[in-house]
Amino acid sequence: MSTTSFFRLLLGVYGSMARRRVGALRQRSRLMMFVIGIFVLSYWVAGYILFRGGFAFLTKFPGLGGLLMDRMMYVFFAFLFMMLVFSNMIIGYSTLFKNPETQWLLTLPVRHVDVFRWKLLETTLLASWAFLFLSAPFLLAYGQVRNVGGWFYLKAFLLFLPFTMIPAALGSLVILLVTRFLHRRMFKWALFGLGSVVVVAAAYFVKPMQVAQVQHAEMISAMNQLLHNSRVVLQPMLPSYWVASSMIAWGEGWSERGLFFFLVLLSNALMAVLVSVTTSRHIFYEGWSRNHSQGRLRLGLGVLDEDLHLRRGGQVLDRFLALWPWLHPATRALMVKDIRVFWRDTSQWSQFVIFFGLLGLYVLNLRNVAYEWNSEMWAGFVSFLNLGASSMTLATLTTRFVFPQFSMEGRRLWIVGMVPFGLKRVLMEKFWLSSLWSVSITLALTLTSCWMLHLPAWMAVLFTATVVWMSFALCGIAVGIGALFPNFGAGSTANRYDNPAKIVSGFGGTFCFVLSMIYITLVIGAEALPVYFGYGMTSDGRPWGLVVSWIFVSILSLAAIAVPMSLALKKMETMEM
Amino acid sequence: MIRTEHLTKSFGEVTAVSDLNLDIAQGELFAFLGPNGAGKTTTIKLLTGLLKPTSGRAIVAGHDIQRESVEARRLMSYVPDLAFLYDKLDPLEFMMFIGQLYGMDRAEVSRVSNELFDLFDLDEARSRLIETLSHGTRQRLVIAAALLHDPKVIIIDEPMVGLDPRSSRVVKNVLKERSRGGVTVFLSTHTLQVAEELADRIGILSRGRLIAVGTMDELRQASGVGGALEDAFLMLTQEEEQEEVETRPA
Numbered sequence: 001m002s003t004t005s006f007f008r009l010l011l012g013v014y015g016s017m018a019r020r021r022v023g024a025l026r027q028r029s030r031l032m033m034f035v036i037g038i039f040v041l042s043y044w045v046a047g048y049i050l051f052r053g054g055f056a057f058l059t060k061f062p063g064l065g066g067l068l069m070d071r072m073m074y075v076f077f078a079f080l081f082m083m084l085v086f087s088n089m090i091i092g093y094s095t096l097f098k099n100p101e102t103q104w105l106l107t108l109p110v111r112h113v114d115v116f117r118w119k120l121l122e123t124t125l126l127a128s129w130a131f132l133f134l135s136a137p138f139l140l141a142y143g144q145v146r147n148v149g150g151w152f153y154l155k156a157f158l159l160f161l162p163f164t165m166i167p168a169a170l171g172s173l174v175i176l177l178v179t180r181f182l183h184r185r186m187f188k189w190a191l192f193g194l195g196s197v198v199v200v201a202a203a204y205f206v207k208p209m210q211v212a213q214v215q216h217a218e219m220i221s222a223m224n225q226l227l228h229n230s231r232v233v234l235q236p237m238l239p240s241y242w243v244a245s246s247m248i249a250w251g252e253g254w255s256e257r258g259l260f261f262f263l264v265l266l267s268n269a270l271m272a273v274l275v276s277v278t279t280s281r282h283i284f285y286e287g288w289s290r291n292h293s294q295g296r297l298r299l300g301l302g303v304l305d306e307d308l309h310l311r312r313g314g315q316v317l318d319r320f321l322a323l324w325p326w327l328h329p330a331t332r333a334l335m336v337k338d339i340r341v342f343w344r345d346t347s348q349w350s351q352f353v354i355f356f357g358l359l360g361l362y363v364l365n366l367r368n369v370a371y372e373w374n375s376e377m378w379a380g381f382v383s384f385l386n387l388g389a390s391s392m393t394l395a396t397l398t399t400r401f402v403f404p405q406f407s408m409e410g411r412r413l414w415i416v417g418m419v420p421f422g423l424k425r426v427l428m429e430k431f432w433l434s435s436l437w438s439v440s441i442t443l444a445l446t447l448t449s450c451w452m453l454h455l456p457a458w459m460a461v462l463f464t465a466t467v468v469w470m471s472f473a474l475c476g477i478a479v480g481i482g483a484l485f486p487n488f489g490a491g492s493t494a495n496r497y498d499n500p501a502k503i504v505s506g507f508g509g510t511f512c513f514v515l516s517m518i519y520i521t522l523v524i525g526a527e528a529l530p531v532y533f534g535y536g537m538t539s540d541g542r543p544w545g546l547v548v549s550w551i552f553v554s555i556l557s558l559a560a561i562a563v564p565m566s567l568a569l570k571k572m573e574t575m576e577m
Numbered sequence: 578m579i580r581t582e583h584l585t586k587s588f589g590e591v592t593a594v595s596d597l598n599l600d601i602a603q604g605e606l607f608a609f610l611g612p613n614g615a616g617k618t619t620t621i622k623l624l625t626g627l628l629k630p631t632s633g634r635a636i637v638a639g640h641d642i643q644r645e646s647v648e649a650r651r652l653m654s655y656v657p658d659l660a661f662l663y664d665k666l667d668p669l670e671f672m673m674f675i676g677q678l679y680g681m682d683r684a685e686v687s688r689v690s691n692e693l694f695d696l697f698d699l700d701e702a703r704s705r706l707i708e709t710l711s712h713g714t715r716q717r718l719v720i721a722a723a724l725l726h727d728p729k730v731i732i733i734d735e736p737m738v739g740l741d742p743r744s745s746r747v748v749k750n751v752l753k754e755r756s757r758g759g760v761t762v763f764l765s766t767h768t769l770q771v772a773e774e775l776a777d778r779i780g781i782l783s784r785g786r787l788i789a790v791g792t793m794d795e796l797r798q799a800s801g802v803g804g805a806l807e808d809a810f811l812m813l814t815q816e817e818e819q820e821e822v823e824t825r826p827a
Contacts, residue, residue, distance in 0.1 A: 001678065013674050017665035020706070104661035107625050108678055109651035289629040292622075293588050 003114050010118055025507070039514040047137030055145040064223055069145065070248050071230055076138060077240035078233040080131055081167060082198065087127040088171025095123045096172070096284070097179055097291045106288065116280040120273075124168035132160055139247075146251045155250050159262060162269035163243045169272035176279055179287035239265060330421045334429040338405070384528045386449050387463055391470050391523070394442055395516035402434040402478035403512045404503035407486045423572040431479045431565060438471035462527075462546055466553060470523060473560035474516050480564020481512040484571060519560050526552050578603045578730055578761035579624065583633035586619050586785075593619040595785040597633070601763065601778075603729075606756040608772035609765040611782035612814055617765045618658070620782065621734055624763065625655045638729045651679065653730040654723035658738065660715070664708035668699055668718050671707060672725060679726035686725065693721040697747060712739040720748055724755070731755065732763045737771055749775055773806040783814050 025033070058072070059065035096102060096119050105115045143152050178190055235241060246261035317339060321332050406427070409416065416426045446467045450460035485508025503509060530545035584597040594616045601607045611617050622628040624635050626642040626649065635642045640649035663671060669690060676686030694700050697717040702710055710718070716739050723731060731752070737745050753775055756762050766772055772779055773793060780790040789799050793806060800809040 001680065006678070009674060009677055013663060013666065013670075016670060017663060020665045100659075100661045103627065104657075106627055107650060107655045107657075109647050110678065111647055286629065289627070293586065293628055 001110055001114075003111075003117065006110050006114050007118065036510055036514050039517060044137050047134075048141050051138050051141035052144055055141055059145060061223055064227075067227065068223060069142070070244075071227055071233075073142065073244040073248055074233040074241065075230055076135070077163075077244045078238060080135060081163075081238065081240040084128060084131060084164060084167035085171050085174075086195075086198075087131070088123055088168045089175055091127045092120075092123040092168075092172045092175045093179075095119050095126070096175060097288060102288075106285075112285045113277065113281045116284045117277060120168060120172050120276065120280075123172065124164055127168065127171070128164040132164075142247075143251065148251050152247075152250055155258070155262075156247055159243050159246055159265065162262075162266045163239060165269040166239045166265075166272045169269070169276040173272075173276045173279060176276070176283050176287055179291045180283040239268065242268070328421075328425075330419070330425060331429050331432075334416065334426060335433050338430070338433055342401075383453070383455065383459065383463065384524060384531075386446075386453070387466065387527070388520070388524050390442055390445060390449075390467060391474075391520045392517075394438060394470060395474050395513065395520055398434065398438065398474040398478040399509060399513040399516060400504055402430070402438075402475055403482040403509055404487075405430050405434070405479070406482040407488055407503045407508075423575060424569050427479060427483055427565075427568055427572055431475055434479060435472045435475040438475055439468055442467045442471050462550060465550065466523065466527065469553060469557040470520070473519060473557040476561030476565050477515050477519065478512055480568040481508055481515065483568035484508070484564065485511060515560075515564075519556070522556055523553050526556070578605070578638060579607070579763055580636040581620075581624070581633065582636075584620070584623055584630055584635055585632045586616075586623055586628060587631045592785050594623065594630075594782075597782075597785075597787055599780065599787070599790070601761055603761055604756055604759045605777045606752065606762040606764065606775055608776035608779045609763060609782065610767075610769065610772055610779060610810060613767075615782040616785040617782055618734060619785075621655075621657075621732055621763075621765055624732055625653070626650065652728060653732060654726070654728040656719055656723045656731070656733040656736060658735040660719040662707050662715060662719065665706060667706055668694070668703050668710075668721075671718065672722055675722045676725050681726060689725055689727075690721075693724060696751065697721045698744070713741055713744055716740055717744055717748075720751075724751070728760065730761045730763070734765045735767065736764065737766070737768055769806045769810055779806070781810060781813055789813050 055069055055072070058068040061068060096116070099119070102115060102119060105118075106112065139153070139156050143156075146152075182190060233240065242261045242265040246258045246265065249255075249261065250258035317336060321327065321335060324332075327335075409426075416423070443464065446464055447460070450463060455463070485506075487503045487506040487508055526549045527546065530549050579599065579601040581597050581599045584594060584599075585592065586594040597620060599607075609617055609620065619628065623630050624637060624642065626635075626646045629643065637649045638652035640646075640652070642649045663674075666674070669687075672690040672693075673683065673686050676689070677683070681689075694703055697720065699714065699717060699721060702714050702718070707715065707718070716736075720733075720736060723733070733752075736748055736752070740748060749771065752762050752764065756777070764772070764775065776793075778790065778792055779796060781788050781796070789796055791799065796806065796809045796813070797803055800812040802808045802812045
């Protein structure tokens with residue numbers, strides 16, 4: 001069968017399934033669909049306003065404005081490129097090597113390379129669409145400030161096609177090589193190593209500016225420093241450089257230069273795909289077979305040795321949980337099970353590491369912010385930016401990792417559901433376990449950032465208390481909504497959703513994320529507005545305004561925990577397994 | 578129709594299939610038995626080309642599964658124990674997809690599908706989404722899809738799991754009829770009665786090694802136990818385990 005016929009058949013199947021999924025969405029609650037629609041629209045509007053404001057601010061610098069805007073484009077696409085490579089690697093590994101459909105396709109009379117091609121296309125779409133969605137307001141704002149015509153946006157869309165192909169091809173190439181030449185148990189260590197290298201390199205190279213200079217009216221000098229320190233994104237061999245250069249050129253009406261960089265990008269994208277597909281001819285099947293044929297990892301390298309690592313891990317976990325003798329044995333057993341399952345699922349925690357890598361990068365970068373409390377604007381801005389970034393990352397984490405927990409019990413739900421303590425305890429255990437790890441991680445990050453920002457003690461206490469509330473509330477939302485809208489998949493066991501990424505992509509996951517974002521917006525709004533309007537502190541320096549808003553945050557957080565959790569617990573009483 | 582030559586597969590230090598030599602003729606229904614973890618599924622994955630052997634080779638329908646894999650897969654069908662299905666398709670759409678993958682035209686797929694739906698009592702399910710079907714109905718659909726392109730070799734793993742007695746009878750009859758019509762059936766199962774009832778020959782795998790192969794009578798003779806296959810199977814696998822313990826270094 002030719003590649004074209006194979007693709008045409010699969011496109012037909014995927015098209016039919018997509019139409020049915022859209023049809024099923026229409027049958028969902030109109031109110032919920034409306035809420036999700038409003039959220040998407042709000043993100044675009046808010047993003048657009050924020051980026052447009054930022055670009056308008058930059059254009060005010062005489063002589064430097066255009067340069068700064070262009071540099072933002074290079075920086076933006078460099079980060080986007082890095083994220084796309086990671087995203088393609090993670091999704092590509094699951095799609096190419098862990099997907100039941102891939103295994104099934106490999107038993108049919110089609111060439112392995114055609115299966116690879118199809119899965120590469122699927123990976124590219126899955127890994128890239130969200131980034132395109134997120135970058136739309138950025139490009140719209142850039143275009144508006146630059147006063148470009150409508151053609152610019154069409155050209156920008158055209159540029160995105162080859163731009164997403166390069167990280168997809170690179171990511172799949174890395175995955176092909178890793179699975180062919182490394183033990184599959186090494187994958188998480190390889191990914192962890194690569195992630196660490198990227199974070200350390202980024203922490204070393206990315207030093208945008210000293211905010212102290214900004215508040216001391218040395219703006220021009222600070223902007224010069226920003227330009228100097230972000231030179232790393234101007235490497236002409238980077239695909240992000242080609243896409244940004246083309247977009248900038250087209251934005252300024254230099255058609256030929258824009259076309260030149262578009263062709264550079266396109267030719268490199270085609271070459272990257274060619275290299276990836278050609279490599280797959282030789283090693284995809286070998287890697288697939290090897291990936292499914294490997295026994296225990298025995299390298300004699302201490303922590304990397306699977307047996308030793310599992311044994312030691314088990315001991316540490318047992319000792320840790322023994323520190324809480326009051327824990328019910330059933331709760332302890334559930335916690336041990338959940339922690340072990342999470343740790344041994346590469347696709348789960350590799351994404352977890354990336355999320356925290358980004359958050360860690362943000363915190364590391366705070367060392368460049370010389371915070372001084374006598375500047376109201378920077379005090380409020382940096383502090384709330386800090387809180388917003390941490391809480392949004394936490395919401396992403398709880399939606400991605402906590403929400404699917406209940407659904408992932410799937411066909412195993414009866415095991416925990418039939419024991420005497422019942423499903424309510426299962427749900428409460430998931431809530432407490434997820435809340436505790438969320439609190440411990442966000443607390444560590446918040447305290448570190450407060451210390452780096454030299455915040456006054458009462459401000460640090462306020463932020464820390466808020467973050468603790470947020471951790472519990474976001475976990476309450478994720479666990480509660482996860483149980484109210486479980487996504488067990490359907491049909492035979494082979495098709496059930498053991499893949500958390502697929503569980504999240506359903507209606508419940510989207511709803512959970514939307515609710516989390518609404519909650520965060522309300523919390524940040526409640527705490528930021530008194531500061532913005534000057535009611536945060538009384539004339540004698542007491543933070544009563546903030547205390548009042550914190551009480552509101554506490555009530556809101558309690559409601560965010562209590563409402564979904566109590567509804568979910570009630571559902572557990574009558575749930576059929 | 579199926580031949581393996583010194584077929585061996587190791588997972589790290591563990592040898593899942595060791596030096597397997599099989600020769601299964603056209604039209605033969607061969608049952609493959611073995612305790613849990615004996616290497617049956619690994620053997621099937623080697624025969625279908627899902628796994629690459631550590632050494633040796635497998636030839637299916639006259640084609641080396643590694644060197645001429647597309648040709649071999651075109652002439653065979655594989656029904657795994659946990660089959661993949663597209664949940665948002667209905668059975669006819671699924672059959673249409675499979676049939677076209679095997680190069681059949683739409684009219685032919687439609688005609689054969691109708692016959693198979695009749696045979697497997699799938700008429701009522703034909704316009705429902707696969708996600709709404711019961712496990713047994715899905716299993717019948719998977720088997721029907723495997724027969725769609727009239728394969729020369731059928732490799733089937735635990736076909737009776739989840740089937741009610743009537744469906745189970747239909748599947749047994751179909752497999753027997755196909756085998757009489759010249760199709761080679763390689764059936765892996767834990768259900769000894771199914772093997773006893775259907776198989777022309779039976780192979781018993783234990784710890785990756787083929788410890789016995791032959792007709793029912795030959796197996797009874799080899800085990801020294803008369804009566805049901807169960808007794809012969811237990812005796813042969815027990816002997817193998819005992820031998821393993823005795824030869825293991827202290």
